[in-house]
Amino acid sequence: MNRILSPRETQGATRRDLVVGATLVGGALLVGCSPGDLLSVGAKEDFGAFGPFIKIGADGAVTVISKHIEFGQGNHAGLAAIVAEELDADWTKVKVEQAPAIAKVYANTGMGVQGTGGSSAISNSWTQLRQAGAGAKAMFIEAAANKWNAPVGEITVKDSVVSHAKSGKSATFAQLLPEAGKIAPPKAPVLKDPKTFTLIGTDRVRRKDSQAKSDGTARFTQDVQLPDMLVAMVAHAPRYGAKVGSFDAAEARKVPGVVEVYQIPTGVAVVAQNTWAARKGREALKVTWDETGAEKASSETMAANYRQWAAGKGTLPEKTEWQAFETKGDAAKKVQGTIFETTYDFPFLAHAALEPMNCVAQVGAGKAKLTFGSQIPTVDQLNTAKIVGMLPGAVEIETLFAGGSFGRRANFQSDYVAECVEIAKKVGKMRPVKLVWTREDDTAAGYFRPLTHHAVKITVDKEGYPVAWRHRVVTQTLMKGSPMPTKGVDETTVEGTKGSPYLKATPVVDAQVLMPDVNIPVLWWRSVGATHTAFVMEHTIDQLARKAGKDPVAYRRTLYEKAGATRHLAVLNLVAEKAGWDKPATAGWSRGVAVHESFGTVVAQVAEVQLVDGQPKVGRVVTAVDCGTAISPDQIAAQMEGGICYGLSAALYGKITLKDGVVEQTNFDTYRVLRNSEAPTVETHILPSGNAPSGTGEPGTPVIAPAVANALLALNGQATTSLPFVKA
Amino acid sequence: MAMTLDVNGKPLAVKAAPDTPLLWVLRDELGLIGSKFGCGVAQCGACTVLADGQPIRSCVMPIEGLAGMKITTIESLGGNSPLQQAWVKHDVPQCGYCQSGQIMSATALLAAKPNPTDADIDAAMDGNICRCGTYQRIRAAIKDAAGMAAAAPVPVTPVAAPAAPAKI
Numbered sequence: 001m002n003r004i005l006s007p008r009e010t011q012g013a014t015r016r017d018l019v020v021g022a023t024l025v026g027g028a029l030l031v032g033c034s035p036g037d038l039l040s041v042g043a044k045e046d047f048g049a050f051g052p053f054i055k056i057g058a059d060g061a062v063t064v065i066s067k068h069i070e071f072g073q074g075n076h077a078g079l080a081a082i083v084a085e086e087l088d089a090d091w092t093k094v095k096v097e098q099a100p101a102i103a104k105v106y107a108n109t110g111m112g113v114q115g116t117g118g119s120s121a122i123s124n125s126w127t128q129l130r131q132a133g134a135g136a137k138a139m140f141i142e143a144a145a146n147k148w149n150a151p152v153g154e155i156t157v158k159d160s161v162v163s164h165a166k167s168g169k170s171a172t173f174a175q176l177l178p179e180a181g182k183i184a185p186p187k188a189p190v191l192k193d194p195k196t197f198t199l200i201g202t203d204r205v206r207r208k209d210s211q212a213k214s215d216g217t218a219r220f221t222q223d224v225q226l227p228d229m230l231v232a233m234v235a236h237a238p239r240y241g242a243k244v245g246s247f248d249a250a251e252a253r254k255v256p257g258v259v260e261v262y263q264i265p266t267g268v269a270v271v272a273q274n275t276w277a278a279r280k281g282r283e284a285l286k287v288t289w290d291e292t293g294a295e296k297a298s299s300e301t302m303a304a305n306y307r308q309w310a311a312g313k314g315t316l317p318e319k320t321e322w323q324a325f326e327t328k329g330d331a332a333k334k335v336q337g338t339i340f341e342t343t344y345d346f347p348f349l350a351h352a353a354l355e356p357m358n359c360v361a362q363v364g365a366g367k368a369k370l371t372f373g374s375q376i377p378t379v380d381q382l383n384t385a386k387i388v389g390m391l392p393g394a395v396e397i398e399t400l401f402a403g404g405s406f407g408r409r410a411n412f413q414s415d416y417v418a419e420c421v422e423i424a425k426k427v428g429k430m431r432p433v434k435l436v437w438t439r440e441d442d443t444a445a446g447y448f449r450p451l452t453h454h455a456v457k458i459t460v461d462k463e464g465y466p467v468a469w470r471h472r473v474v475t476q477t478l479m480k481g482s483p484m485p486t487k488g489v490d491e492t493t494v495e496g497t498k499g500s501p502y503l504k505a506t507p508v509v510d511a512q513v514l515m516p517d518v519n520i521p522v523l524w525w526r527s528v529g530a531t532h533t534a535f536v537m538e539h540t541i542d543q544l545a546r547k548a549g550k551d552p553v554a555y556r557r558t559l560y561e562k563a564g565a566t567r568h569l570a571v572l573n574l575v576a577e578k579a580g581w582d583k584p585a586t587a588g589w590s591r592g593v594a595v596h597e598s599f600g601t602v603v604a605q606v607a608e609v610q611l612v613d614g615q616p617k618v619g620r621v622v623t624a625v626d627c628g629t630a631i632s633p634d635q636i637a638a639q640m641e642g643g644i645c646y647g648l649s650a651a652l653y654g655k656i657t658l659k660d661g662v663v664e665q666t667n668f669d670t671y672r673v674l675r676n677s678e679a680p681t682v683e684t685h686i687l688p689s690g691n692a693p694s695g696t697g698e699p700g701t702p703v704i705a706p707a708v709a710n711a712l713l714a715l716n717g718q719a720t721t722s723l724p725f726v727k728a
Numbered sequence: 729m730a731m732t733l734d735v736n737g738k739p740l741a742v743k744a745a746p747d748t749p750l751l752w753v754l755r756d757e758l759g760l761i762g763s764k765f766g767c768g769v770a771q772c773g774a775c776t777v778l779a780d781g782q783p784i785r786s787c788v789m790p791i792e793g794l795a796g797m798k799i800t801t802i803e804s805l806g807g808n809s810p811l812q813q814a815w816v817k818h819d820v821p822q823c824g825y826c827q828s829g830q831i832m833s834a835t836a837l838l839a840a841k842p843n844p845t846d847a848d849i850d851a852a853m854d855g856n857i858c859r860c861g862t863y864q865r866i867r868a869a870i871k872d873a874a875g876m877a878a879a880a881p882v883p884v885t886p887v888a889a890p891a892a893p894a895k896i
Binding site for chain 1: 856
């Protein structure tokens with residue numbers, strides 16, 4: 001559920017992947033090969049008559065193959081519905097299966113590699129799956145036309161039944177399967193006119209996994225149990241960059257059930273017959289760490305430095321310089337008006353998916369298999385292939401449900417996967433090894449949303465609207481160590497400020513980012529750059545509106561009109577109408593509004609907030625969303641509800657701190673998250689749209705924090721300059 | 729040393745050491761994988777099972793203290809209990825990892841209070857973390873299962889057919 005690569009970055013990724021791929025296939029020059037081919041060398045491909053996305057059983061049941069992992073987003077329902085709509089399959093019997101890892105056929109069309117992220121599962125599959133469904137339907141129609149000697153144009157399909165009204169003949173998919181399977185798939189299948197959709201956009205598009213996820217049978221990585229499987233736990237260094245100095249495993253080996261102890265690049269692994277033995281074995285280990293090169297940064301010092309640098313004070317670290325990401329007009333020229341100035345501080349955040357990171361790996365002679373919740377299978381294949389010295393396609397991946405990810409499982413280093421593969425390589429013989437991280441391992445491992453500082457200085461005209469906007473962002477890049485390092489500005493650090501309609505409506509803009517190099521691993525976290533930029537832009541705008549003595553909704557309308565931001569304006573108008581903005585707020589509650597676009601989806605929210613014992617309590621949240629064509633209204637609502645809870649959890653409590661390089665939080669007692677009694681009631685309203693669909697997994701998340709801050713501003717006139725709201 | 733645990737109405741001999749938390753015995757030894765590991769310190773509730781009808785966090789309960797108690801796990805509900813039906817009807821799960829624990833806590837709640845108030849739900853369900861944020865639907869499903877209408881229905885604007893972009 002994160003942004004992986006913008007189209008611009010994909011280009012760089014492709015070139016680099018070609019190099020990696022070529023290295024892995026022995027340096028042979030493979031002219032004319034696509035990156036997908038290279039990344040899939042060695043893969044087994046075995047698809048049925050209807051291609052890689054559709055399987056139809058002898059009973060006529062349709063199974064849609066999902067190239068995207070399901071870790072909560074509801075994408076399996078949406079992807080299956082796209083196929084079922086074009087195929088006119090009986091939706092109640094459609095099943096979903098997870099695709100194997102084969103980049104050549106299952107690449108994310110926006111990334112070039114197989115992976116899920118950037119709220120792109122539905123949007124990148126839209127045309128691909130419509131064509132797959134329409135192609136399969138055409139095969140059934142042609143088979144029926146041949147069999148009944150009827151014109152193709154007179155054959156219709158409904159709920160997996162093919163009919164010819166004139167002759168009164170009809171047959172099920174099951175009955176026509178032998179003939180349909182022999183028809184050549186059409187090269188350019190004709191897609192439906194969206195006006196004739198009967199499934200997409202209806203409340204019939206519901207999850208396919210709710211039963212399995214309500215009766216305990218849904219299978220996650222943690223649940224994998226294979227014959228002869230070993231369970232591993234790893235003792236990790238307390239600081240990033242530290243290595244094993246020496247260790248004494250004598251006591252660990254005495255623990256009943258412990259099978260072996262290995263040194264691996266990331267620490268010392270205890271391998272046992274079961275989880276509890278592995279854990280007790282790890283507790284009995286004595287490890288001395290070599291801290292040469294260990295990172296000893298403290299988050300408090302980092303934040304102080306970031307503030308200094310943004311204010312133009314202090315000395316910048318070596319090889320670190322300010323880079324412009326949006327420039328307009330002459331920033332040097334003095335602009336007449338009143339100046340508004342403020343800063344914002346955002347902490348490191350952990351993803352804290354409820355299933356701690358884990359993996360099952362098997363390594364044998366010439367082959368390897370991973371069974372786990374893989375978010376970017378191609379990258380996980382490449383990293384595994386490097387460790388075991390095989391072709392990427394020789395690394396088989398069976399993708400399971402994951403107990404959340406929020407970006408954590410999409411990792412260029414495949415950190416926890418690589419750790420598991422290192423252990424499985426030591427064990428060998430294709431013997432399965434399940435790596436289990438505790439919650440404490442998961443929290444300490446990092447890959448946080450980076451600590452971030454913003455400083456804004458805005459000149460407003462007589463009416464109170466911005467005429468000059470100076471913006472400074474200090475944050476770590478997410479692209480360090482990635483196979484696709486970006487030159488210049490890493491877009492993920494500024495997206496949302498960059499491209500903001502408010503900057504578009506401002507004649508003079510001077511926006512720059514500083515990306516200091518720190519050895520604290522950081523990563524995309526549900527909604528990525530928007531996790532901080534949405535807050536800064538939306539809370540700043542409310543402060544400007546307040547200073548101008550204008551209503552925050554009316555003030556935004558003026559700026560959106562100036563910027564030509566028609567979609568922002570439409571969701572703002574919808575949310576204002578549904579929240580009753582023109583009427584007073586519910587007695588005892590203060591209201592705040594915020595609007596933000598991320599991943600092509602625009603979300604507006606009005607939050608009702610109270611202060612209870614000095615802490616914000618959020619009651620009702622009205623949400624309006626423009627995500628193009630709505631495939632599953634219910635799951636869009638679910639993503640708004642969930643995204644708001646995820647964003648609110650971080651806004652209220654989320655804060656990871658490091659002292660001398662050591663992460664101070666360990667578990668949910670020190671990294672507090674939102675609980676049931678604190679969850680708001682969310683109402684979702686979807687803007688009707690004929691545009692292609694865009695994603696909803698992330699865009700609901702970043703809007704709630706500024707909506708709450710704006711409600712507090714309306715309540716007591718106090719602006720929020722740092723998150724979380726609740727200071728420990 | 730083997731001991732006997734009463735799990736889902738069956739006496740089962742287990743080989744694990746007496747200090748082993750119930751969760752790992754259920755999962756690794758008995759193959760009952762519906763109860764999940766999320767925190768290991770009774771903070772998240774993903775491992776919730778019932779002991780003599782009371783919800784317990786099995787990740788911190790050594791089996792030696794559970795002799796003679798009736799342990800009930802998600803597997804015993806059969807998949808079609810009123811709560812599970814309500815869970816499916818409301819499409820409560822997202823990632824699904826916490827839901828076994830949520831349903832076991834809710835099962836204990838409804839057994840004690842067939843018509844729970846919002847305050848009862850707060851008290852019974854706050855020990856179960858859902859990182860996907862399905863809380864609103866959990867509440868609605870509990871009320872539905874209890875035979876009560878949800879306090880405030882949450883409307884979703886139906887999108888009958890994709891239309892032209894809205895005029896503004």
